[in-house]
Amino acid sequence: MTINLHNIEAEEAILGGILVDPEAIGRVAEMLKPESFTLRSHQAIFEASLTLHSQGKPTDLMTVTTWLSDQKLLEKAGGQLKLVQLIGGTVSATNIDQYGLLISDKKTRRELIKSANQIIELAKDTSQDLETILQKSEEQIASISQVRSQQDLIPISETLIDTFQEIEDRSTGAIPPGIPCGFYDLDVMTGGFQRSDLIIVAGRPSMGKSSLAVNFGYAIAKKGLAVAIFSLEMSKGQLVQRMLSSEAKIETNRIRSGQIRESEWEPLTEAISNLAELPIYIDDSSNPTVSEMRSKVRKMQAENGGKLGLILIDYLQLMEGGSDNRVQELSRITR
Missing domain, CATH: 3.40.50.300 (P-loop containing nucleotide triphosphate hydrolases)
Structure with missing residues (x-):
């Protein structure tokens, strides 16, 4: 069974969208890194776009080409012809967020497979005790899940909507205020123990x-x-x-x-x-x-x-x- 761990079309759609609409990179800048892309040319182009974006500069064709040329990375990126082809194959950057999720998903799967292979090698290492191997194995997987759990800045409007819904549910008894600890007076003062407390x-x-x-x-x-x-x-x-x-x-x-x-x-x-x-x-x-x-x-x-x-x-x-x-x-x- 062959598993496809790459999505070249989605990568090209993202890079083309960034070149067509310089504002689009802000929607994937926190989601993706250069190593999220599988082709070296795509990595170089995205690295250029990220650098220009962090400097407050546009990510249009001319600016990206100039930056790559100055850094002697234009050939690695496939030359100006590659950039022109990316623009020619892109209609708009409307779906760039969804393409970013696809690329992120593929990258995580590649990392899981890499970690699994490393865990296999760890298991074969009889010079280390079992507890150490188990701990290192868990850390391998945990490091991937921690990266995925990182969230972007959330506007207060979204949090307010969720908070209001929670208050409304609690007022109607749909959800309890917290986990009762068994001491009535303490539960009254704290509203019960809250998860993550x-x-x-x-x-x-x-x-x-x-x-x-x-x-x-x-x-x-x-x-x-x-x-x-x-x-x-x-x-x-x-x-x-x-x-x-x-x-x-x-x-x-x-x-x-x-x-x-x-x-x-x-x-x-x-x-x-x-x-x-x-x-x-x-x-x-x-x-x-x-x-x-x-x-x-x-x-x-x-x-x-x-x-x-x-x-x-x-x-x-x-x-x-x-x-x-x-x-x-x-x-x-x-x-």
């Missing part, structure tokens, strides 16, 4: 920070959303004991020591049954890296149909980020 629970030692955070996770999991708990201080057993204590209304120290009264066995059994149904996932491995956490969360999210409610890290200062400067290290981890 970074929430830090701070306080002195032994003030109940972990218990509070675990209760957040427990309440969110009861809503059917998956919760990932990375416990760098307590073991899985200790965390589960705290959840059982909260659910069964039995002191943690008595659960830990096994001092359960006869009347408490039934609520304890019921609490175990209830907790077993919740989408809570616990990782108590020591010193996990950010990339390791990200990998585990992605897997968990895929297994739960994308329904991710909370990622809980207990606690942040125990993480390592590979830097000698602790302030910069924590800043990098937090980002």
